Amino acid sequence: MADPILELIGVRKSYNQGTPVETEVLHGIDLAMAPGEFCALIGPSGSGKSTLLNIIGLLDRPTGGKLLIGERDTAALDDAGLTALRGETIGFVFQNHHLITAFTALENVMMPILVGRGFPNGEMAQRADRLLEQVGLAAWRNAKVNNLSGGQQQRVAIARALARQPAIVLADEPTGNLDTKAAESVFELMREINRREGTSFLIVTHNLSLADRCDRTIEVVDGKILSDRKAAA
Amino acid sequence: MNRLLPFEWIAATRFLREGAVQTLLIITGVGVGVGVVVFMSALLTGLQASFLQRMFSSQAQIVLRPPDEVARPLRRESDGFVVLATVLKPEQRLRSIDQWQKVRDLTKDIGGIITVSPMASGAGFAVRGEASKSISLMGIEPAQFFKIVDIPGKIVAGTVRLNAGDIVIGTELAQDLGVAVNDKLRVTTATGASQTLTITGIFDLGNRGSNERNTYVALRTAQTMLDLTGGVTSIDVTVKDVYAAEEIAQEITAATGVEADSWIKTNADFFSFIGSQNMSNAAIRIFVSLSVAFGIASVLVVSVVQRSREIGILRAMGASRGQILRVFLLQGAVVGFLGSLFGSALGWGILAVWRSYAKHADGTALFDVTMEPRLLAMAAVLATLTGLAAAILPAMRAARLEPVVAIRG
Ligand SMILES: Nc1ncnc2c1ncn2[C@@H]1O[C@H](COP(=O)(O)OP(=O)(O)O)[C@@H](O)[C@H]1O
Ligand SMILES: [Mg+2]
Numbered sequence: 001m002a003d004p005i006l007e008l009i010g011v012r013k014s015y016n017q018g019t020p021v022e023t024e025v026l027h028g029i030d031l032a033m034a035p036g037e038f039c040a041l042i043g044p045s046g047s048g049k050s051t052l053l054n055i056i057g058l059l060d061r062p063t064g065g066k067l068l069i070g071e072r073d074t075a076a077l078d079d080a081g082l083t084a085l086r087g088e089t090i091g092f093v094f095q096n097h098h099l100i101t102a103f104t105a106l107e108n109v110m111m112p113i114l115v116g117r118g119f120p121n122g123e124m125a126q127r128a129d130r131l132l133e134q135v136g137l138a139a140w141r142n143a144k145v146n147n148l149s150g151g152q153q154q155r156v157a158i159a160r161a162l163a164r165q166p167a168i169v170l171a172d173e174p175t176g177n178l179d180t181k182a183a184e185s186v187f188e189l190m191r192e193i194n195r196r197e198g199t200s201f202l203i204v205t206h207n208l209s210l211a212d213r214c215d216r217t218i219e220v221v222d223g224k225i226l227s228d229r230k231a232a233a
Numbered sequence: 234m235n236r237l238l239p240f241e242w243i244a245a246t247r248f249l250r251e252g253a254v255q256t257l258l259i260i261t262g263v264g265v266g267v268g269v270v271v272f273m274s275a276l277l278t279g280l281q282a283s284f285l286q287r288m289f290s291s292q293a294q295i296v297l298r299p300p301d302e303v304a305r306p307l308r309r310e311s312d313g314f315v316v317l318a319t320v321l322k323p324e325q326r327l328r329s330i331d332q333w334q335k336v337r338d339l340t341k342d343i344g345g346i347i348t349v350s351p352m353a354s355g356a357g358f359a360v361r362g363e364a365s366k367s368i369s370l371m372g373i374e375p376a377q378f379f380k381i382v383d384i385p386g387k388i389v390a391g392t393v394r395l396n397a398g399d400i401v402i403g404t405e406l407a408q409d410l411g412v413a414v415n416d417k418l419r420v421t422t423a424t425g426a427s428q429t430l431t432i433t434g435i436f437d438l439g440n441r442g443s444n445e446r447n448t449y450v451a452l453r454t455a456q457t458m459l460d461l462t463g464g465v466t467s468i469d470v471t472v473k474d475v476y477a478a479e480e481i482a483q484e485i486t487a488a489t490g491v492e493a494d495s496w497i498k499t500n501a502d503f504f505s506f507i508g509s510q511n512m513s514n515a516a517i518r519i520f521v522s523l524s525v526a527f528g529i530a531s532v533l534v535v536s537v538v539q540r541s542r543e544i545g546i547l548r549a550m551g552a553s554r555g556q557i558l559r560v561f562l563l564q565g566a567v568v569g570f571l572g573s574l575f576g577s578a579l580g581w582g583i584l585a586v587w588r589s590y591a592k593h594a595d596g597t598a599l600f601d602v603t604m605e606p607r608l609l610a611m612a613a614v615l616a617t618l619t620g621l622a623a624a625i626l627p628a629m630r631a632a633r634l635e636p637v638v639a640i641r642g
Contacts, residue, residue: 059549059637080553087551094640098546102247107234115552120234120243164551 004032005070005089005167005200006056012064013051013223025051027223028065033168036198038191040211043220049204050172052220056202057170058086070167087116091161091199093171098157099145105156106132106141112163131159135189151182158189168200175207183207241556244547245563252536259532260572263616266521267576271604271612272583277514279602281507285475288503291438293350293381293469294478294496297336297485299328327355327423329464336489337468343484345473350377351465353455357422359402359448361410368406369446370422372455372465381471384436384449390414391434395451400430403444404437420448424460525572525616526623529565533627537561537634544631545639554632561628562621569620573613580604580612 013026025048033039041049054060055067058074067074069089077085091112092098099108109128114120132138135155137148145153154174161169171190175183187210194201203214211217212231219227234243249256330336333351340349353372358365375395379385384401385393391414393401400418412418414432421427430450438444456463470493472481478495485493497504537544544557581604591599 054637057549059640060635083548083551083553086549092546092549094546098542098640100543100546102244102251102543110234111547112550114234114240114243115547115550115556118239120236120238120240122236125234160550 002034003071004068005035007032007068008056008062008065009068010065011052011055011062011067013048013055013060014063017063024063025223026055026062029220029223029225031218031225031228033200033202035167036194036200037216038194038201038214039203039216039218040214041202041204041218041220042206042208042211043226045206047220048223049220053170053172053202053204057090057092058082087112088164089167091164091166091169093154093157093161093169093174095173095176099153099160101144101146103145104142105137105145105148108145108156109159109163112160116164128159128163131162132156134193135159149182150178151186154178154182154186155189158186158193162193162197162199165197166199168202171201171203173204173206175205175210183210187213240552241559241563244560245567248536248540248560249564249567252539255532255536256568259528259568260575262528263525263569263572263620264575264579266525267573267612267616268579268583270518270521271577271580271608272587273514273517274608275580275584275602275604276587277510278605278608279600281510283600284503284507288496288500289381289471289475291382291440291443292496293348293471294475295470295472295482295485295493297330297340297468297470297489297491297493299330299466300492327459327461327466329353329461329466330468330491333465333468336491339489340468340470340485343481343488345477345481346470347473348377348380348469348471350374350381350469351452352378352467352469353452353459353461353465355422355455355459355466357420357448357458359406359410360419360421361412361416364410366406366409367446368402368420368448370420370455370458371447371449372452372459373449374452378449378469381469382438384434387436387438388434389437391432393436394433395449397451397454398428398430399433399450399454401434401436401449402432403447404435405441405444406446406448407432407435409445420458422458422460424458426458426460428454428458430454522615522619525569526619529568529620529623530627532568533561533565533624534630536564537627537631540631541634541639544634545636548634548636549640557634558628558632561631562624565620565622565624565628566617567620569616569618569623570613572620573609573616576616577604577609577612 008029008031011026011029012024014022014024016022029052041053043049055062069085074082100111103111106125106128109131110120110124113124113127129138129141132141135158137152137155140148140152145156148156175186178186190201190203193199205211214231216230218225337349337351340346351374355370357368357370359368375393389404395401400420407413412432414435416432417429418432419427419429438447470485472478479497482493482495547557584602584604588598588602593599
């Protein structure tokens with residue numbers, strides 16, 4: 001296996017640490033992902049999938065264990081360091097679209113590059129246009145995101161996640177709020193981008209038939225990895 | 234997106250535009266506050282300027298005078314025993330300023346001075362037939378004096394020619410004595426000197442007392458009639474910055490040794506009135522700024538709560554805490570600035586309404602009030618800074634939001 005793009009070693013997470021209601025929700029997770037892997041993360045509700053995704057995405061810190069991103073120990077990074085690393089290496093797709101309604105579809109896609117660079121430029125707009133084209137929304141570039149359907153919004157979110165060419169896209173139930181047809185096409189889009197661009201994906205899903213079509217399926221139950229299977233090639 | 238504008242500016246203005254109703258309401262609130270302050274400041278400035286203008290259209294800001302003669306108690310020569318302790322003030326005969334030409338030249342060299350005008354004045358009587366009126370005879374150098382008191386502009390009959398035998402008098406005196414331009418007038422002074430003068434002009438200073446008493450003659454004429462032999466009784470000085478008059482007066486005294494009284498000292502009451510006016514205006518400004526600041530802050534606090542999810546997304550996409558902080562600081566500043574524009578327009582409107590009411594019976598303005606660009610610029614800067622300051626706490630709250638909490642919420 002090539003060098004992993006990320007590695008978790010005995011990662012633990014407790015909420016409300018140091019208080020009487022302290023609860024550990026992740027009990028020592030060991031996990032590594034290779035470049036270009038297309039993984040499903042499954043498990044019952046409340047098992048800790050979102051918590052795990054937030055930790056991998058550097059939105060939250062583990063309370064125990066180690067998280068390496070490209071061999072780099074993230075424990076050593078301060079908030080600004082985490083923010084910079086997050087912007088460069090990780091793309092997010094959330095369940096509830098999470099687009100910014102004050103901006104157009106195109107501007108939403110540009111946003112990660114804009115916050116990274118500080119000032120807008122033509123190159124960003126071109127890249128955002130190409131990405132919108134890839135997700136089949138070129139005609140909607142100037143649309144207000146509120147006027148898009150749920151499936152369309154999720155496509156914009158995927159284009160946005162890819163804006164800075166991240167090593168990995170983390171998607172938390174990206175199809176959870178979509179009808180079967182829209183869910184299918186959003187899933188296919190991610191799969192296609194993974195094949196063409198080699199971007200890794202880690203997708204939380206409750207849809208087992210979609211999970212079956214991933215390279216690898218990781219099952220979390222009660223804060224532990226219960227199974228980790230690779231699909232037969 | 235304009236490439237010259239940073240992410241923070243783009244996000245701030247978009248957020249404000251998206252919450253248009255909230256934004257317009259708070260801009261209106263800021264505007265009303267700024268409008269009141271701008272109107273009040275303009276009114277106060279205009280009022281004070283018109284007071285000063287009226288005051289200095291008939292008097293100089295600094296007057297140089299010879300010292301009073303001091304009355305000393307009488308002492309016995311042998312042992313210094315006080316024989317006569319209560320003394321009457323000696324009768325003040327006209328005293329002149331020693332070497333006044335030199336004093337005038339020294340005064341001219343001091344910075345910030347516009348005009349230096351010597352005067353020889355004393356009491357007298359104007360007689361015409363049976364009628365006789367007491368007057369104040371003022372000998373002047375027209376070229377200097379008219380820069381201080383615009384007699385030529387106040388002439389209602391004749392001209393202001395002031396040759397050796399000429400006199401210019403006020404409308405009341407002319408009426409009381411029944412004289413007109415080119416008539417002769419006999420003037421007698423306390424020293425007993427008497428001369429017949431030709432009335433060349435009649436003025437109206439807009440003040441009964443002055444029109445009754447003030448008469449102007451050439452400096453030489455007055456010197457002769459008042460027995461001053463080339464001396465002057467006072468020197469009037471006008472300065473560029475009327476509020477610096479007291480310091481300049483002290484400089485003059487230091488340079489010439491002659492006592493110099495500024496209007497600030499002689500009108501101490503008026504001056505403290507201006508001071509208290511300015512202070513109450515400042516207090517109003519502070520309270521308006523405070524209420525503007527609280528208004529902006531409360532709107533922004535709500536906006537931070539409403540946008541916490543978007544803040545979380547921006548943070549997830551790599552926006553730093555500093556960037557989030559600035560997005561909200563800018564919103565405060567922009568609201569303050571736009572509010573000040575609206576407020577300036579509003580203040581201007583209030584002023585226009587005020588102008589149409591505050592009039593003399595004859596329709597002329599009570600006094601001139603102008604809205605100086607400097608006042609509007611200052612209002613804009615102050616309102617912008619107030620908005621910025623008001624945004625500090627909400628912006629810090631926004632910047633402190635943990636992305637994971639913000640997104641879940
Ligand atoms: N901020 C939090 N504070 C306290 N408990 C939390 C918090 N977030 C999640 N949890 C708890 O942690 C557990 C795992 O939650 P989550 O990671 O959201 O699970 P999943 O995404 O698999 O449904 C749940 O029991 C949930 O109640
Ligand atoms: Mg979840």
